Amino acid sequence: MIPVAGFEGQEVGVLGLGRSGRATAAALAAGGARPVVWDDGAPGRDAAEAAGLTLRDLTAPGGMTGLAALIVSPGIPHLYPAPHPAIAAALEAGVPVDNDIGLFFRSFGSDAFARHDTVPRVIAVTGSNGKSTTSALIHHILTEAGRPAQLAGNIGRGVLDLDPPRDGEVIVLELSSYQTELARALTPDVAVFTNLSPDHLDRHGGPGGYFAAKRRLFAEGGPDRAVIGVDEVEGRFLANQLTEGSGDPRVIRVSVEQGLKDAAWSVFARKGHLAEWRKGRQQASIDLRPIKGLPGAHNHQNACCAYAALRALNLGPRDIEAGLASYPGLPHRSQLIAERGGVAFVNDSKATNVDAAEMALRAFPRIRWICGGLMKEGGLGALEPHLGSVAKAYVIGREAEAFARALPGVEAEICTTMDVAVIRAMAEAEPGDTVLLAPAAASFDQYDNFERRGEDFVACVERGLAAGR
Template identity: 45%
Template sequence: MIPATSFAGRKVALFGLGGSGLATARALAEGGAEVLAWDDNPESVARAEAEGIATADLRGVDWSGFASFVLSPGVPLTHPKPHWTVELARAAGVEVIGDVELFVRERNRRAPGAPFIAITGTNGKSTTTALTAHIIKASGRDAQMGGNIGRAVMTLDEPSPDRFYVVECSSYQIDLAPSINPTAGVLLNLTPDHLDRHGTMQHYADIKERLVAGSDTAVVGVDDSYCAQIADRLEQAGRQVVRISKRLPLTDGYFADGTDLMEAVHGRYERVGFLEGIGSLRGQHNAQNALAAVAACLKVGLDLGEIQSGLESFPGLAHRMEQVGKKGRVLFVNDSKATNADAAAPALSSFPRIYWIAGGLPKEGGITSLRGFFPRIAKAYLIGEAAPAFSATLGDAVPYEISGTLAAAVEHAAADAARDDGGEAVVLLSPACASFDQFRNFEVRGEAFRQAVNAIEGIEAIGGSR
């Protein structure tokens, strides 16, 4: 845990007592703050009280004595309207911040030179965060990973000069971290997302820009217009900018040429890494993730040999194009985190011959946007509530069956793929749906897929058991 010593002796209000909120309350109390916490869920309040954290309905307290208000990132700050606690804080002139801001202040106070990589973007930030932390850890350094992935940021080990922090930041967390100042800030890409919470695409982009604007070095993917404009704007403002592209040969920066990772310096190119043969980093989208990790790791002092070694040993992110097992020429891939069509597209684009397990609780638009990938699909195995609608979309373009359950889909897909004589075949769970009709969450669904695959006779597990 990181005690929030910068708040010692000060009164702090806190709203949101889920996992990260409770961890933040503990960190504040450990650092000497006088914390008063609340949550709309009585069970969360009771859990905090059982740990000795003072609680009170923040509607009925005097806000004039609070130095700060710490808000859970899941609670609306601006749209569709500010949460009632935010309105009370602003009326009293109390700053509204989040747990990432607490981390930033502790690092600045205790070890401002501790290498700090912060990563954001609409897509790929979890994989990039996990990959970057893996590279640093594999090099023998102390890598602390958290934020919007894995551990709450205030539960990481305390800042010290030789401790490396890799923090995934959602737009919600950035909005509550006005002082964020990473050594390397990474902005991967921007597409419309969370507009119910941010109002407009421009507001969403402006929030994401804050992370790289405050960094010593801004690593920015320039394959979309919003990010390209941000890179130009930061450079014009005198910031150090490193551009990355998964498809454009840049004059300066890092770009992908197939599976080769290239550095461009004034139009001259040199290979700095490669992804050939690294199954956990297949696909153009993973080239972008790898380029970001390379640029960030170079910034915090790793060399190219250490970075390449880390790329090659990366096991992949659980439930995101995770290679689970192999039997003969058939590879089994768990992409359970693909809960909508856009999220399923990267996996479908990465394999030429797919036995596709799809379905669950459908999202608006279904799988119509994935028609361009249908020629890659040897057969589809449809599960859950979405099966009838998905079968109608597939029509005559793709052979399919309505398997109903995930276990049946794995059994049938494995048998069909084993008879495929066209080279490597992939049994791919990439549902393009939420899981809630049959599973509690996508992690449980992915684990069920993993168990079904591991039960296949003769299967060779990949990456060990998670």
């Protein structure tokens, strides 16, 4: 646990009692604060009361009285489409609103964690797509190289639930836009921006607000090094804002669409080969094509981002290459489930938006595509140029018919359920095909989350293979 510094003897409100909220309350208490907690759901309140936490209805009149701060869980709206009533009350009362990420950076930089021969470092990763894989990949490579490391944030553990850092340890944080937008302290040593595509626009008031939330990771704390994906205009703009000129090495530019040989420091992948260039000279190269845990250009971008972040901490290219080669992949993200009779089965349930699905469709030559769910704003039109690899679509979800109609020129079968879709795809797959779950939609019409959807796909594949289909 990371005890929260700066609130000794003071009451601090905690709104939302999921994983991060519970960890926040415990870390505040460990630092000498007096947390008072609230959750809109009765089960969360009951669990908090059973754990001995002090409940207070933070939405009631006077709920903000005496609070030094209000700490908010990431799923709770604080600005758009409208602030949660407790947050609105805090804004009215002048109570500072923060989240666990802000508390982490506030506490991590305190004297108690600076007394090391080799000071611990923090790598923070944000972006629309690939941030989970990039974060996990960085952590995996560090571990394989014998470097102490912990992984937290939007993946794995809550940040305040981390162990106090050891000498020379690297903390790897995956940060969502919800987390970066609200945190009052953001001071990573290395910050990574993978890419940007439309997502969560209702929570940020449009694409400008969404980009601004991501940009705060770089603008608020001023990382020593910034790793920026520059294949979208927002990344190019951000890289430009962070540099003092073409020779400034504080920004490492990353691309999978262009060679960046003229940049002061760059890492890019072309035709499956990663290359690092500095000041016009190539420093290292890695063939990414044989790495089964990193298929496709989108994963090559993740590899480039991870490579660049680790080079910023002076890890050697050969150590990074060894870690890349042994990376097993994350569940639900281009995860190879099985291979049978020349047919591969890949679980990319995390492809919940069109841009992520596009990357998955570009990664394999011939696809039996399981897709569908709750379509997001903007529809599926952006996928049309990338449907040439789709031999057939097997559409699931309550909106399966409408989803299938939005796929012009693609043979589509209305399956509705995962079980039917997998059975049909397995029956029709030929050697060289990939049966790919990449829904391009949210899961909430049939599943609690994308993880449950991916787990159902894996179970259906395993049953089908066991039955000899």
